[in-house]
Every structure is written in structure tokens, then in C-alpha cells.
Amino acid sequence: MELTDFYRIFLQHPVVCTDTRKIKKNCIYFALKGSNFNGNAFAKDALQKGAAYAVIDEESHKISDKTILVDDVLKTLQELANYHRNQSKTKVVSLTGSNGKTTTKELIHKVLSKKYNTIATVGNLNNHIGVPLTLLTIKEDTEIGIIEMGANHQKEIEFLASIAEPDFGYITNFGKAHLEGFGGIDGVIKGKSELYDYLQANEKYVFLNADDPIQKERLSTYINKFGFSETDHEYYNIKFLGANPFVKFKFENEEVSTQLIGAYNFTNCAIAVLVGKYFNIPKTAIKDAIESYHPENNRSQLIEKNGHHIILDAYNANPTSMKAALDSFGEVESKSKVLFLGDMFELGETAAKEHQAIAHLAEEMEFNNTFLVGENFSKVASTFKKFKSFETLKAHLENDKLSPASILIKGSRGMALERILEYL
Structure with a gap:
């Protein structure tokens, strides 16, 4: 089946499921494989539970015209997500980094939702399966999608960027995370910077923490950028006021008292302010969004x-x-x-x-x-x-x-x- 034909089916059944325990009526079930499971074996069960179609890549599990046989289920999911992303008018903001991705994503989502119809990665579904699944939740009226990207080895961010094709991007930081897969801190910097590589090659927009020397140096000659800084007046000024224990900061004479613990959360808040300013969110709405955010899921x-x-x-x-x-x-x-x-x-x-x-x-x-x-x-x-x-x-x-x-x-x-x- 051609991708365009498959896409027409998706538009009629725009809910995707990958777990037969969570089947929704009239969804499309994608029979993914893992080290300990084979989704093909559950295709019949998915249809019996109400799925409109089951996408499989093993012919032995084709039981009717409701089972769509493809060469590779995962690749088909990724290709469908990319195609859907390109059919929409949604602006995509992508995030990666060693620490703080999910909190930053949720803060940006809170801020942008003050003005725009916005979707964001659910939880930490930020890998080669989670990114496509998030993109496929884009609706006709979705204005901005915030896509978190995780990685533990080289070329992973490059691949995820090729699926999401972001219009904007931000790297939270370069830390000592997944050193085994990246091959040391230099490998982390190289791997995470694959998002910058995509954005620059396609002349897209970059948000940056101008007080991070790695980010500042990496983007020193790039024009399409908007950054924040506590001290460098070339960039938008956001001032850290302390964290005892909750983070407080100031921008444009607005003092913000958050429910986030730890000084390390300041930059997560600051980028949410910066993105809000870029998208013309009123400063009082930005303040309200950040102050009302409450962390969950064992995060601070x-x-x-x-x-x-x-x-x-x-x-x-x-x-x-x-x-x-x-x-x-x-x-x-x-x-x-x-x-x-x-x-x-x-x-x-x-x-x-x-x-x-x-x-x-x-x-x-x-x-x-x-x-x-x-x-x-x-x-x-x-x-x-x-x-x-x-x-x-x-x-x-x-x-x-x-x-x-x-x-x-x-x-x-x-x-x-x-x-x-x-x-x-």
C-alpha cells in the first residue's frame, strides 16, 4: 500500500495504538516488535477489541482486509508521522539535552497554551517510537507541537529530527548522561548538537541559553537565534533571584515565584519565558503559567x-x-x-x-x-x-x-x- 493511500485511512481513523491493553474503538493498531514481544501476534486481538485496522509485517498474521501488511511496521509508523507532520500547518518546537528536558517541555507547554492550541510529548515518550506517536496526535487545529527528543547514542537526534522536521529547537544542556552510549562528554556534545546541525542546515530558529559557553560558542555566527542571559545585554535579560527551596526569578520587572525546587530549574523556567516572548505571550500570562506549574512524577x-x-x-x-x-x-x-x-x-x-x-x-x-x-x-x-x-x-x-x-x-x-x- 502506498503511503498516500495509508494516510487517507489514517485521516478516517486518526488514533494510533501500539498496546492491545489500551485499544480504543476505531483506532489503528501498529504491531511493533521488541526484544520480548511480537506485536503481530496480537493483531487479531486488537481487531476483536475494536481497532479499525491492524498494521503488521508478518504475512502469517494477515486474517482479513483489516490487517494491512507492510515491510516494516516501525518504519511505516515513522514515515506516516513525518508525512502527517508535513501535511499540517503546525509549528514544531523540539527539545533535547542531558537534563531537564521533560520539565522544560511541560513549562513551555503551559506558557504557549495560554494563547495557542498546543500539543506536547506525553511523559517521556521521546524516542524513535514516542516521537512519531506524538506527531500523530497533531490535529487540524493544532498550532504548535512541542516534541521532546531523547538519545543515548550518536545519530539518534539526527534521525528524530528527520522525522519531526522542527521549525524551532533548544538544547537544555550538555551533561554527563549516557556516557557509555555516547562515548564520553565530547560524544554527548556532538550527539545532542545534531539538533543544532539540523536547524542550521535548514535555516530554522534556535533558542539558546547564552550563559552556557558551549551553546554560545556553537551558535556564535548563526543568525536565526533568540537567547536569554543574566548578564549579556545582547540577549533577553532574565535574572535568577534564588532558590530556597523554590526558584524565584525576574524578567521585565515581573517577579516570578515558582513551585520548582533547585537552582538548576532556573534555566528551565527561563527558556519557557523566552519561548513565550518569541510567540508574543503577554508577560502576565507567562508569569501565571510558570507559577501554576507543579512538578510530578518524582521530579523535584x-x-x-x-x-x-x-x-x-x-x-x-x-x-x-x-x-x-x-x-x-x-x-x-x-x-x-x-x-x-x-x-x-x-x-x-x-x-x-x-x-x-x-x-x-x-x-x-x-x-x-x-x-x-x-x-x-x-x-x-x-x-x-x-x-x-x-x-x-x-x-x-x-x-x-x-x-x-x-x-x-x-x-x-x-x-x-x-x-x-x-x-x-
Whole structure:
């Protein structure tokens, strides 16, 4: 079937599903494959549950004209998404970076939604499947789409940009994330900059943090850019006022008090202001949007429990975000500060060194009590309490209850340190 013919079917059934447990009536089911599953085997089930069509790439599962046989289901999904993106008049803003992508995306979405019909990546569906699925939610009246792009190796952002074809782009930062896949920090910079490469090659617009020396240097000669800075008056001025614990900042004499914890969230807020200004959102609406944003999903959440003031930042972690979280926690005013730090994943051969560096930084900051959790942290040279697994930490907490304190919980997603809350 030609892509144009398939697109006509999509327009009649513009809801896409990839999981038969979430089938919606009259949707199109795409039978994706994974290391532990084969979606083709569920095509019949999808149709029985109400899907209008099932897209498959194994002929043995073709049972009627409602099963559309293609060479590669994933490739077809990506091609359909790109075609749909190009048929729409929607402006696409793409984001990538080592840290802060999802929070930045949600802040920009809040701001732009004050004036425009806007869609954005749901959760962190930011890979070779999530980006196409988000693009396919663009409707005829969608004015702006905000597309988050994640990557853990070279050429991934380049590929995602070729699908989304963004009109605007922003890189949150270049940090020590996915070092194993990228091959070190230089590889991270090169990989994330693939978004810049696409935007510049196609003469599209770039948003930038002009106080980030890598971004500023990388875009020094590029004309189509709009940046913010605290000090450089060539760029739009946004001033950080502090974070104890919530971020406060100022732009155009508007003082903004956010519900976001940690100085590292300032630049996430600042870019939302900048994008709002570019798209002519009134400054009072920008202020209202950012002040009303409340973080969820274990991202810099402030939780009060049994006398504890808990900063839960357990969605993810890498050396850059870990250091930022520790620096910010160090500024919090409290008589008693307790740390729970979990392993940072995907660091490859640098894992031992990076975990030791974080442990050393925590020692220098002299918090009242520090708990290190995970295979890597359990091996560092430190006087801190070390636990090889969550189960051993759990046993300790059940027998030795903490007195009320300010607590930071930070670790990679795979550590699931939000489980600590149950034992505090």
C-alpha cells in the first residue's frame, strides 16, 4: 500500500495504538516488535477489541482486509508521522539535552497554551517510537507541537529530527548522561548538537541559553537565534533571584515565584519565558503559567511526611544532575539534612570514578547523614552508610527510624528510590 493511500485511512481513523491493553474503538493498531514481544501476534486481538485496522509485517498474521501488511511496521509508523507532520500547518518546537528536558517541555507547554492550541510529548515518550506517536496526535487545529527528543547514542537526534522536521529547537544542556552510549562528554556534545546541525542546515530558529559557553560558542555566527542571559545585554535579560527551596526569578520587572525546587530549574523556567516572548505571550500570562506549574512524577517534588521535608528527585540521575541537586540542597536552610543517593546508570567505564566523585562532594558538604544505595555506590571509599541493594536499605530504615529532617532523594530511574517514602 502506498503511503498516500495509508494516510487517507489514517485521516478516517486518526488514533494510533501500539498496546492491545489500551485499544480504543476505531483506532489503528501498529504491531511493533521488541526484544520480548511480537506485536503481530496480537493483531487479531486488537481487531476483536475494536481497532479499525491492524498494521503488521508478518504475512502469517494477515486474517482479513483489516490487517494491512507492510515491510516494516516501525518504519511505516515513522514515515506516516513525518508525512502527517508535513501535511499540517503546525509549528514544531523540539527539545533535547542531558537534563531537564521533560520539565522544560511541560513549562513551555503551559506558557504557549495560554494563547495557542498546543500539543506536547506525553511523559517521556521521546524516542524513535514516542516521537512519531506524538506527531500523530497533531490535529487540524493544532498550532504548535512541542516534541521532546531523547538519545543515548550518536545519530539518534539526527534521525528524530528527520522525522519531526522542527521549525524551532533548544538544547537544555550538555551533561554527563549516557556516557557509555555516547562515548564520553565530547560524544554527548556532538550527539545532542545534531539538533543544532539540523536547524542550521535548514535555516530554522534556535533558542539558546547564552550563559552556557558551549551553546554560545556553537551558535556564535548563526543568525536565526533568540537567547536569554543574566548578564549579556545582547540577549533577553532574565535574572535568577534564588532558590530556597523554590526558584524565584525576574524578567521585565515581573517577579516570578515558582513551585520548582533547585537552582538548576532556573534555566528551565527561563527558556519557557523566552519561548513565550518569541510567540508574543503577554508577560502576565507567562508569569501565571510558570507559577501554576507543579512538578510530578518524582521530579523535584516537595513532600511533607511525618515531620520530614522531602525533596524527591528520583526520576533520573547522572553526574551533572546529581551535582546540581547536591549544590541546591546545600543551600537549603535546615538544622538537619539527610541524603539518599542511588546509583547512576549508563556511565560505562567511568562509573567507578563518577560515583566516587559524587561521594567525595557529599563528604565535603558535610550533611548530617548520607545513605548510598546500589552496586556502584556500595564500592566507593567513604564513611557513609552504604547499601548494595534497596532491600538492605529497607531493612535498615525499618529498624532505625530517622528523626525529622530535610531529605534529598536522588537516583537513576532503575533504582526506584521513591520507595524510600514508605519507610520514613
